[in-house]
Amino acid sequence: MSPPRRWPLHPQPGPLEALSSWLGRLAEPYEMPVHELLRRDLGLVGLTLPADLDVDPPMTMLAALAEKTGVDLARLRSMTLAGWVPWLFDTVPVGVQDAQSVFDAYVRDNSVLFARKAATHHVLRFKPEWAGPWLLSHPALRACPDCLADPDRGLSLMWRLSLMTSCVEHDCRLLDLSEVRAARILGRDIPRELLPTPRAALDRYTHQALTTGRVVLPGRSVHAGVWFRLLRSLLDEVSLAASTQGTFGKAVLQQIWQATGHEERAGLNVWRPFEQLREDVREAMWDAAATAFQLAADGLITARGILGSALQFQFPYVYDGDEPSPFQRAWQDAMAAWEEALTQARTDPATARQLLGMLTGGCRTLDDYEKERACLYGEGIPAEFLPSARELGRHTRCRSRSREGVEVLCEREPTAAAGEALGMKS
Template sequence: MTRWPLHPPPGEGEALTSWLNRLAEVYGLSVDDLLRHNLAAPGADLPNQQTLDLDPPPWLLPALAERTGTPLDRLRRMTIAGWVPWLLDSLDPEPVPGAAFDTYVRQDSVLLTATERPGRQVPGWRAWLPTDPKRGPLRRACPTCQGTAADGTFGFTLVSQLPLTLSCPQHSCRLEAAFGGLGAFVAWEKPDTRPRPAPAPVVAMDARTHQGLRTGAVPLPRRPVHAGVWLRLLRTLIDELSTPLSALGTGSRRTMKLIWEIAGQPPRAGITGPWRPYEALPWPAQQMLLEAAATALHLIETGEATAHGTLAPLLTPAPRRHVPAGTPPPPRGRDYWQEARDAIEQAVALARHDPAAAHQLLSTLTALTGSETAFHRVRDDLIALGVPAHHLPRTLAEAEGKPNLERPPHVCHFLNKHP
């Protein structure tokens, strides 16, 4: 294969189908023709268009990378399969029916305790993806992004096609419903669609989701967490918000009513029939649950609502802990050698100016000396340290204040000490 001469790069977070549609428009082709004549091997079956954003055939992404020069890992992130195991654990069939739901949603808790959550059996479930295979992806977009984009550059993002966020990360306005073909914007569902600011709790919640998908980490009040932890926390919270009030204790029931009241929505998003997983609900109910989740997160973080789940501590700042002043370090042991050195230095300094001090110093240092040679060695050392020679006795006998007899000084000294 050769590089295409024209290949506009994919946008930030753009879905694969959206980019394929823009590539096909450059050459005046349909997406099917682009796949059949420029990317697929001869005789290869073309993929179902609804599976392109989910898990494209193995030959498609390497062919696109060769034709456009776009790195393969970036192309993978334009599909749901490229976000396994962050967004969902796996696209493969469950090893045990219901295991996927239990692992993703019920392994931890946020608002409620484990005893307040009724058991659920949801076989064949996959996080954030419609349970009905006939349901196509959501078509939502930001009016500001769509209105300001140059011709041929606007596309649907992958995350906007999932019931995961409500607002645009750039303009903080609500994503609005649109008509679209295969990744192509056609028109707004409401002709008078205008940008509408999203509530602050919704913007804050969505900002964390977008940052997690962009960087792999989400900052929370207690500490940063992996994007996979954040997405599971959010999905767990949504499941708790759909719990019937009759199944809750008094405190949790009061908290749940407060959340729905501040969110401006009816409890359980107005659902009165049998429980269904979030992925099986219509978009209006999903939207209400997302708004309630954003409200719950805000109330927990501000301390206006108390959460009892295993993940709840992540949403509150770490408590301030009193740190005692501690015990003072033990006193240092006396350094007798240093004290002796300091005393000698002071004595030498005094001897430099005081003859009597010099005489006393030399006498002290030679008190146990019976050798004139040793005496003079000490005397010479003091002179070398700056003590004037005329301050010092000239002999051992003179230092001891004894008469100098006609015998060697050391002998006199010996006899005086040992009569």
């Protein structure tokens, strides 16, 4: 007699639960270790299972799990880090030889506060090697004490990343997992710590990105992949020394750090990627990033980067009681037509190409061309629908500035479009 196709007991995964956490809950009723359950009951005797099941487990294992539990294969894949490529990551894991290029594409090819990109730092010279965005060199698993009290919730995959610092559902700071478990065993009260409002706002945006795929920012709605890279670039920019910036950049950095109440750069003397900083320095960088976001949203600083417009509302408020003028009605009709065109361009390459051609008709530099291209990408149009300057026949018209400030014709393909540099697909 053949064994049953489905396991009799298979609890459903919780929201954003990590695969290893769910497998632990699956194995518990059967009173066996997870790897033994997988090898014996999934028929994977000859398959080598990775030590960390949350990174990139074999598809053979996930397919067998889907058959045994009835959980959709795509849902199982999203419970791993590799399942968040290309939204949250460009690639997982990041090889040592690829660390610099991944860092440049994910962090430095984007900008929020500053129009001029900062000089690239060589992440390869730091030890231990940079593992990728949001992946700490010395990870410490954190947890929400309220979520952990629910036996049906499990551990969130995002708790192992430096992406969020609070639980949005319970409005409390994430705590060290071992400390929470020890306190529960000893029957001690676990103090709940609230995050400052600007910090909590960033986490709410991130949670929205993780659960809906888009984020409604003060300036405009953006794809989740744009938000993750915007946030990581903002953390990078506030970590820079004022000496790397011009007059405007220096003033902005000083204003941000003064508003946080921290020492500038949290006393950081030698730049390191965010993921390799000490915990107290990372906390200060989060404060600075949240403060910068709030200052930009309030119009107290100007975000000049290619993604900066997402932080700031672009149009003035009009008193609701006034009778709309003919100009306003025409503007509203034009905006409605624009939104309709954007909606069509998200699924139609020809419309996307036509919109890009219209927006870039007067562009004189490749930077201007890439800004318009990134704007359409930020509106949810797939990167592959947006041709490069050469593909659109703009490469002979757009100019590129040399380091000496002299404009020269650009006869080469740009290294990467702003949208494609994100490594995203809608």
